[in-house]
Amino acid sequence: MKMNCSETRVRLDDYYDDELSVLEFRAVNEHLASCDECKHELQAVDALRQALRDMPVAEVDDEFENRIFGEVRKHYSGASSSRFAAGFMTAMAAGLALWFATSIFIPQLPVDDASQVVMVALNDAYEVRLKFDAPVDLEQVTLSIDLPDNIELEGYADRKELTWQTQLKQGQNILALPLKAVAIGEGELVAQLFYGDKSRSFRVILKTTGNDALIYQVRKFNSV
Amino acid sequence: MWPIRRSDHQLFEQLMRPHLKYLYRLAYRLTGQQHAAEDLVQEVMLKLFPRLEEIEKIEKLSPWLSKVLYRVFIDQLRKDKRSPVDLIGDDESIYETQPGKEQQPAEVTESEILQKKIQYAVTHLNEDQRILIMLHDVEGYSLLEIQQIQDVPLGTLKSRLNRARAKLREILKEVEPYATYERVKGVRGI
Numbered sequence: 001m002k003m004n005c006s007e008t009r010v011r012l013d014d015y016y017d018d019e020l021s022v023l024e025f026r027a028v029n030e031h032l033a034s035c036d037e038c039k040h041e042l043q044a045v046d047a048l049r050q051a052l053r054d055m056p057v058a059e060v061d062d063e064f065e066n067r068i069f070g071e072v073r074k075h076y077s078g079a080s081s082s083r084f085a086a087g088f089m090t091a092m093a094a095g096l097a098l099w100f101a102t103s104i105f106i107p108q109l110p111v112d113d114a115s116q117v118v119m120v121a122l123n124d125a126y127e128v129r130l131k132f133d134a135p136v137d138l139e140q141v142t143l144s145i146d147l148p149d150n151i152e153l154e155g156y157a158d159r160k161e162l163t164w165q166t167q168l169k170q171g172q173n174i175l176a177l178p179l180k181a182v183a184i185g186e187g188e189l190v191a192q193l194f195y196g197d198k199s200r201s202f203r204v205i206l207k208t209t210g211n212d213a214l215i216y217q218v219r220k221f222n223s224v
Numbered sequence: 225m226w227p228i229r230r231s232d233h234q235l236f237e238q239l240m241r242p243h244l245k246y247l248y249r250l251a252y253r254l255t256g257q258q259h260a261a262e263d264l265v266q267e268v269m270l271k272l273f274p275r276l277e278e279i280e281k282i283e284k285l286s287p288w289l290s291k292v293l294y295r296v297f298i299d300q301l302r303k304d305k306r307s308p309v310d311l312i313g314d315d316e317s318i319y320e321t322q323p324g325k326e327q328q329p330a331e332v333t334e335s336e337i338l339q340k341k342i343q344y345a346v347t348h349l350n351e352d353q354r355i356l357i358m359l360h361d362v363e364g365y366s367l368l369e370i371q372q373i374q375d376v377p378l379g380t381l382k383s384r385l386n387r388a389r390a391k392l393r394e395i396l397k398e399v400e401p402y403a404t405y406e407r408v409k410g411v412r413g414i
Contacts, residue, residue, distance in 0.1 A: 013389055019367075048393070051338045052361045055346075057249055058258040065244050068262075069237050072269050076228055171259040 001027040008038050016045050134168040141168050142194040145177065148187020150208050152180045181208040236276050240269060243289050250290055253358040254297045256347075264300070268293045291373045301351065345395040353388035360385055 001023050003011075008031045014020050015028045032039050144163040147153060153162070175191075189204040244265065251261035272279060272292065282288050346354055359365040359373070367381050374381070 013386070047338070048342075048396075049361055051335070051342050052357070053364070054335070054339065055342065055362050056339075057252050058261075060245070060248055060258070060262065064248070064262065065241060068244060068266055068269050069233070069240075071266055072236070072273050073233055075270055076233075076273055172257075172263075174263075 003027045003031045005031070005035060005038055008032070008035070009041055012038075012042055012045050016042070016049065133172055134170055137170050138168040138195055140195070141166055143175070144192045144194075146188075146190040146192075147179075148185065148189065148206055150181055150183040150185035150187060151189065151206055152182050153177060179206075181206070184208045232276055235280070236273055239276075239279055239285065240272070243285060246286065247289055247293055250293055250363065251297070253363055254294070254355060264293065264297055267300075268296050271296065287369060287372055290369075294373045341396055341399045342392075344399055345392050348395045349388060349391055352384060353391055356381070356385050356388050357392060361389070 008028050011020060011024060011028055015025065018025075020028065032042060142163060142165050144161065145153070147160045149160070153159065177189075179189075186205065186207045189206055191202045193200045193202075247268065248261055248265050251264040252258065255261045255264060268289070272289075279285070346357065349357065356370070359370050360367065365373070367378055367385070370376075370381055371378050376384075
């Protein structure tokens with residue numbers, strides 16, 4: 001079995017992975033022995049693979065394992081599974097998931113002032129997720145949620161305003177709010193976050209329609 | 225859920241602890257973000273604890289756990305895709321670094337240049353291609369192992385992998401800032 005350059009090159013990855021048949025392997029070997037260009041191509045395969053294998057992985061800290069198992073113990077002992085969402089039901093609701101994202105307490109970063117307008121069908125459960133990016137671990141953070149009259153937080157049907165203290169871990173923090181539209185109307189969900197003398201507000205315009213399909217649009221608002 | 229005893233947690237941790245870092249590594253390759261990877265591992269552990277009795281009977285846990293983690297990741301991906309609003313500001317992703325934006329050429333070594341190029345190229349693969357490259361070429365999973373994880377026929381995986389590599393090389397060739405820099409370096413003989 002003899003191979004030319006193009007036949008050899010399409011097999012170089014498999015040759016590198018040792019996934020050729022014995023006959024093909026020998027034929028590629030023979031060709032490489034006499035072809036500098038294909039040998040050079042093989043070196044390029046090797047360089048690429050090496051670089052791929054060297055792609056870095058961010059190391060976890062020493063508390064990673066304890067943190068994971070700590071959450072499992074908390075979750076399956078009746079306590080809340082999420083320190084950030086403490087006090088809230090975190091069950092995934094069917095339908096919409098809206099993400100808000102921001103970087104907090106970093107004055108030099110521009111604030112994204114986009115507000116979302118979400119239209120939802122009446123009585124559909126959906127989930128609004130607020131994402132907070134914290135530059136460092138933050139203790140003693142106060143969060144408050146104000147809901148429009150036509151929206152309920154599942155599990156807290158009689159509460160339109162909730163405030164609680166929590167902590168943010170460095171990096172991404174997700175607060176999942178399982179919401180349900182109980183009447184036709186339009187109003188603002190306002191989430192406020194307080195840390196020391198600083199605060200930040202997030203607003204979602206929620207519009208309830210009949211049983212229309214879900215649609216959405218984005219419009220600007222002025223941040224607090 | 226059965227009545228939980230303290231020994232259940234101890235047994236669960238004893239079974240899972242040896243696999244956590246390895247699962248985190250896989251999660252990191254799939255998500256490209258440290259916090260997302262940690263959250264993914266957390267989610268998997270929360271889902272698995274009620275299956276303790278089943279887990280005890282599994283002989284080879286690593287491939288089984290890889291598959292579970294992959295499934296949870298894909299489920300999350302599907303949920304996120306249903307979201308009408310894109311995630312904003314996922315700036316911690318290692319894959320989102322644009323080559324040439326972080327450091328000036330004089331400050332970087334050749335292997336760092338290649339790393340940046342590769343990280344950039346990987347982001348421009350489609351999700352299936354990225355995952356396949358991550359599992360096979362980065363983490364060294366064999367096609368047979370990936371077949372077990374993804375439930376995809378071997379032949380399909382192989383052709384997908386070939387296409388993914390071809391696309392990766394195509395993107396790498398297009399990353400012009402570094403291509404130019406490399407040419408300049410070559411002329412100057414630095």
